[in-house]
Amino acid sequence: MAYRIGLPHYANTAPLVHFLEAPRGVELRFGVPTELNRWLAEGEVDLSLVSSQFYLEARGALRALPDFSVAVLGAVYSVNLFHKRPWEELRRIAITSESATSVRLLGHLLERSGVEAELEPAPVGLEGLATYDGVLLIGDRALAAYAGLLEHTPASVHDLPRRPGGYYVTDLAMRWFRATRLPFVFALWATRSGEQPPPEVVALLRHARREGLGRLGEVAAAESARLGIPAPLLQHYLWNFRYHLEPPDRLGLAAFAEAVGLLGPEEYWSV
Numbered sequence: 399m400a401y402r403i404g405l406p407h408y409a410n411t412a413p414l415v416h417f418l419e420a421p422r423g424v425e426l427r428f429g430v431p432t433e434l435n436r437w438l439a440e441g442e443v444d445l446s447l448v449s450s451q452f453y454l455e456a457r458g459a460l461r462a463l464p465d466f467s468v469a470v471l472g473a474v475y476s477v478n479l480f481h482k483r484p485w486e487e488l489r490r491i492a493i494t495s496e497s498a499t500s501v502r503l504l505g506h507l508l509e510r511s512g513v514e515a516e517l518e519p520a521p522v523g524l525e526g527l528a529t530y531d532g533v534l535l536i537g538d539r540a541l542a543a544y545a546g547l548l549e550h551t552p553a554s555v556h557d558l559p560r561r562p563g564g565y566y567v568t569d570l571a572m573r574w575f576r577a578t579r580l581p582f583v584f585a586l587w588a589t590r591s592g593e594q595p596p597p598e599v600v601a602l603l604r605h606a607r608r609e610g611l612g613r614l615g616e617v618a619a620a621e622s623a624r625l626g627i628p629a630p631l632l633q634h635y636l637w638n639f640r641y642h643l644e645p646p647d648r649l650g651l652a653a654f655a656e657a658v659g660l661l662g663p664e665e666y667w668s669v
């Protein structure tokens with residue numbers, strides 16, 4: 399049977415995936431993070447990107463690669479709560495079904511500031527703001543919604559409007575950074591523990607990442623065309639990610655685990 403790798407279709411994983419070619423005996427399967435989590439747990443894929451929250455909950459059953467992450471220090475730009483009332487006044491929030499991590503992060507950040515809001519799963523975009531006080535979006539949908547609210551392409555990140563389209567936009571990774579001064583790790587790559595990832599597959603992933611980051615302009619151009627988002631914005635978005643699970647990322651992950659009551663020993667594959 400082929401060795402199956404699970405991947406999301408998001409722009410933020412394009413630098414890892416754009417130059418990934420599956421050789422004979424390796425198969426790529428695409429899904430949203432919550433699907434990938436389930437596929438990995440149920441044996442539908444062998445090595446997959448997993449949401450941090452899921453990984454922490456499944457601690458012991460999954461084991462992560464030592465040097466792969468989707469993380470940021472500060473703003474992420476694509477895990478956004480769009481809201482029409484100030485943060486302190488949020489009562490009803492529509493949440494995405496694509497991510498376990500950002501929903502838990504949102505819950506934690508609200509709790510931390512003493513805000514009691516209902517989080518209701520609802521597959522809505524910004525139009526949901528007619529009904530809800532806030533809408534949580536992640537990935538490409540969040541990015542497209544954000545870019546759609548900009549009147550012009552800002553010359554620098556410091557020129558992003560404070561209230562695009564008249565909405566509040568709370569970037570959850572930025573809010574996490576303000577509270578902790580740490581990176582936030584959205585996802586890792588893991589296998590079921592006991593199933594050592596083949597070194598040649600890991601080498602393939604590292605090679606694809608080196609190419610993707612080295613030729614980021616090409617990746618950004620392709621993603622910008624796919625999503626209809628200006629290339630300079632998209633390139634900055636990609637450039638901003640931390641893809642190597644370095645020591646600050648591991649500290650950020652441990653701090654998140656502690657914040658959500660899932661702290662435990664971390665063990666990574668040595669591969």
Ligand SMILES: C=C(O[C@@H]1C=C(C(=O)O)C=C[C@H]1O)C(=O)O
Binds near residue numbers: 406449450468476497
């Ligand atoms: C930061 C993001 O990263 C993604 C977020 C994930 C999650 O929240 O579960 C999982 C995979 C990442 O590719 C994003 O999609 O906006």
